[in-house]
Amino acid sequence: MHKVTDDGPATALELSQVSHVHANGVRALDTVDLLVRRAEFLTFIGPSGCGKSTLLRIAAGLVAPSQGAVRRADEDATAFVFQSATLMPWARVAKNVALPLELAGAPATDREARVAEALARVGLSDFAQALPRELSGGMQMRASIARALVIAPRLLLMDEPFGALDEITRGRLDRELLDLWQERRFTTLFVTHSLVEAVFVSSRVLVMSPRPGRIAAELVIDEPHPRDDGFRLSARFAALCGQLQSLMLRAGAA
Amino acid sequence: MSAGTNRWSLVLAPLGVGVVVILFWQGLVTVFDVPSYLVPGPWLVAKTLVADWSLLSASLLVTLSIALLALLAAVVLGVATAFVFVQSRAVEMSLLPYAVLLQVTPIVAIAPLIIIWVRDPLPALVICATIVALFPMIANTTLGLRSVDRGLLDLFRMNRASRWQTLFRLRVPSALPYFFAGLKVSSGLSLIGAVVAEFVAGTGGTASGLAYQILQAGLQLNIPRLFAALVLITATGVALFAAASLLAWLTLRRWHESTIAA
Ligand SMILES: Nc1ncnc2c1ncn2[C@@H]1O[C@H](COP(=O)(O)OP(=O)(O)O)[C@@H](O)[C@H]1O
Ligand SMILES: [Mg+2]
Numbered sequence: 001m002h003k004v005t006d007d008g009p010a011t012a013l014e015l016s017q018v019s020h021v022h023a024n025g026v027r028a029l030d031t032v033d034l035l036v037r038r039a040e041f042l043t044f045i046g047p048s049g050c051g052k053s054t055l056l057r058i059a060a061g062l063v064a065p066s067q068g069a070v071r072r073a074d075e076d077a078t079a080f081v082f083q084s085a086t087l088m089p090w091a092r093v094a095k096n097v098a099l100p101l102e103l104a105g106a107p108a109t110d111r112e113a114r115v116a117e118a119l120a121r122v123g124l125s126d127f128a129q130a131l132p133r134e135l136s137g138g139m140q141m142r143a144s145i146a147r148a149l150v151i152a153p154r155l156l157l158m159d160e161p162f163g164a165l166d167e168i169t170r171g172r173l174d175r176e177l178l179d180l181w182q183e184r185r186f187t188t189l190f191v192t193h194s195l196v197e198a199v200f201v202s203s204r205v206l207v208m209s210p211r212p213g214r215i216a217a218e219l220v221i222d223e224p225h226p227r228d229d230g231f232r233l234s235a236r237f238a239a240l241c242g243q244l245q246s247l248m249l250r251a252g253a254a
Numbered sequence: 255m256s257a258g259t260n261r262w263s264l265v266l267a268p269l270g271v272g273v274v275v276i277l278f279w280q281g282l283v284t285v286f287d288v289p290s291y292l293v294p295g296p297w298l299v300a301k302t303l304v305a306d307w308s309l310l311s312a313s314l315l316v317t318l319s320i321a322l323l324a325l326l327a328a329v330v331l332g333v334a335t336a337f338v339f340v341q342s343r344a345v346e347m348s349l350l351p352y353a354v355l356l357q358v359t360p361i362v363a364i365a366p367l368i369i370i371w372v373r374d375p376l377p378a379l380v381i382c383a384t385i386v387a388l389f390p391m392i393a394n395t396t397l398g399l400r401s402v403d404r405g406l407l408d409l410f411r412m413n414r415a416s417r418w419q420t421l422f423r424l425r426v427p428s429a430l431p432y433f434f435a436g437l438k439v440s441s442g443l444s445l446i447g448a449v450v451a452e453f454v455a456g457t458g459g460t461a462s463g464l465a466y467q468i469l470q471a472g473l474q475l476n477i478p479r480l481f482a483a484l485v486l487i488t489a490t491g492v493a494l495f496a497a498a499s500l501l502a503w504l505t506l507r508r509w510h511e512s513t514i515a516a
Contacts, residue, residue: 078412088427103423
C-alpha cells in the first residue's frame with residue numbers, strides 16, 4: 001500500500017455555500033463553507049441531529065446537496081467508516097475486507113496480498129477467517145477500518161466510528177488511528193461527540209451549531225505528532241479541552 | 255436448566271403430550287366402546303395404515319408430487335416476482351394489488367374454473383396449489399430484498415457497485431432469512447392447496463391423491479381409512495415444514511441470529 005504523496009493540489013475537499021434540506025423538509029445544513037487541506041485531520045463536533053452525518057455523506061458524494069458545490073480532489077480514493085462496523089454478517093472477515101477490491105474488479109492475487117496487509121495493519125491477521133459475529137465490537141471496528149484501508153484511501157471519512165465502544169477501547173483505537181494517519185497521511189474527516197477524543201486526534205476541530213447545522217467555531221490543535229498519553233495528561237490538553245468546551249457552549253452546541 | 259436439558263425438553267415435551275393424547279383417545283374409544291365407523295381408535299388407524307399401505311402410499315405419492323411441484327413453482331415465481339418488484343416502487347405498486355388479489359381469493363372458488371380450463375388434472379391441481387403457496391414467497395422475498403442494512407448500501411454505492419453487484423452480493427444474501435421464513439409458510443400451504451384442489455376436483459379426477467382417498471373412504475363409510483389418510487396428510491405437512499426448516503438452518507446457521515442457539 002503506497003503512501004499518499006504530495007503530488008495533487010493542496011486542497012483535498014472544498015464545500016462552498018452548501019445547504020441541505022432532506023426530502024422530508026428537515027433543514028440539516030445551512031450555508032457551510034469548508035476548505036480541507038490535504039493530510040489534515042479535521043474533526044466535527046456538535047449536538048446530535050445538527051447535520052454532521054449529512055455533511056459527511058455530502059462530502060462522500062453519497063448525497064447531492066440541495067444547494068452549493070462540492071469539489072473532491074480524489075474521487076476514487078475515498079473511504080467511509082460508519083458508526084457501526086457495517087460488516088456483511090454472512091461473510092468472513094477477509095471477505096468483508098476484500099469487498100471494495102472485488103467490487104472494483106481487482107485481480108485475485110493482488111486482492112489477497114492487500115487484504116492480508118490491511119488485516120495485519122489493524123492486528124486482525126488471526127481473525128481473517130472469523131465471522132463478524134465472532135468478533136468483539138472493537139475488533140469489528142478494526143475490520144471496518146481495514147476495509148477502508150484496503151483501497152489506500154486519500155480521503156477517509158469517519159462518522160462517530162468509535163462512538164459505540166467503551167472508553168478504554170476507544171482510546172486505544174484513537175491511538176491506532178493516529179498512527180495510521182501519521183504513516184499514510186490520508187486526509188481525515190472525523191465526527192465525534194466526545195470533546196476529549198476530538199482534542200486528542202485532530203489537527204483542527206470545527207464546532208457545529210444545532211440544526212440547521214453551520215460551522216460555528218474553529219479550534220486548531222497545533223500539538224505535534226506523534227501524540228501519546230503524555231499529551232492526554234498534560235495541562236495543555238486540559239486547556240484545549242476547556243477552550244473547546246467554551247466554544248461549544250457559545251455555539252449552543254453543549 | 256442447562257442448554258442440553260433444554261434442547262431435549264424441546265423434543266420430549268411435545269412428544270409426551272402426543273403420547274398422552276393418543277393414550278387418552280384409545281382409552282375413551284375402548285371404555286365407551288365407540289363404533290369404529292364413528293371414531294376409530296389410534297390402534298385401528300395404525301393397523302389400517304399398514305393394511306392399506308399400497309393404496310395409501312400411491313395416493314401419498316400423488317399428493318406429495320403435486321405439493322412439491324407447486325412449492326417449486328411458487329418459489330421460482332415468487333422469487334422472480336420479488337426481483338421485479340424491487341427494481342422499482344412503481345412496478346411493485348402496480349402489480350402488488352394483483353398478487354394480493356390472488357392471495358385473498360379462496361382457492362375453492364377458482365379451482366373449478368382452473369380444472370375446466372386445464373384439461374389435464376395433474377397440472378390443474380399443481381396450478382391451484384401454486385396459487386395458494388405463492389403469496390408468502392412474493393411478500394417475504396420482496397421484504398427481504400428491501401431489508402438491506404443502510405450502511406452496507408452506502409458502502410456499495412461508495413465503491414461504485416453496479417446494480418447487479420448490489421443485487422447478488424448484498425440484496426440476495428440479506429434476503430435469505432426472509433426467503434426461508436416464506437418457504438416455511440409456503441411448504442405447508444402447497445400441501446393444503448394440493449389437498450383442497452383435489453377435493454374440488456372430486457372423485458371424478460384421474461389423479462387419485464390422499465384427498466380422493468378421504469372422499470372415497472367417506473362415501474364407503476370406511477372411517478379408519480379416512481383417518482389413516484388424514485394422518486398421512488398431517489405427517490406430510492410436518493415433514494415438508496421440517497425439510498424447509500432444515501434447509502434454512504443449513505444455510506443460515508453460521509451467521510443469522512435466528513439459527514444461533516442462545
Ligand atoms: N435521510 C434523511 N431523511 C430525512 N431526514 C434526515 C435524513 N438524515 C438525517 N435527517 C435529519 O437531518 C438532521 C441532521 O441529521 P444528521 O446529519 O444525521 O445529524 P447528526 O449526524 O449530527 O446527528 C436530523 O434532524 C435528522 O433527523
Ligand atoms: Mg450522525
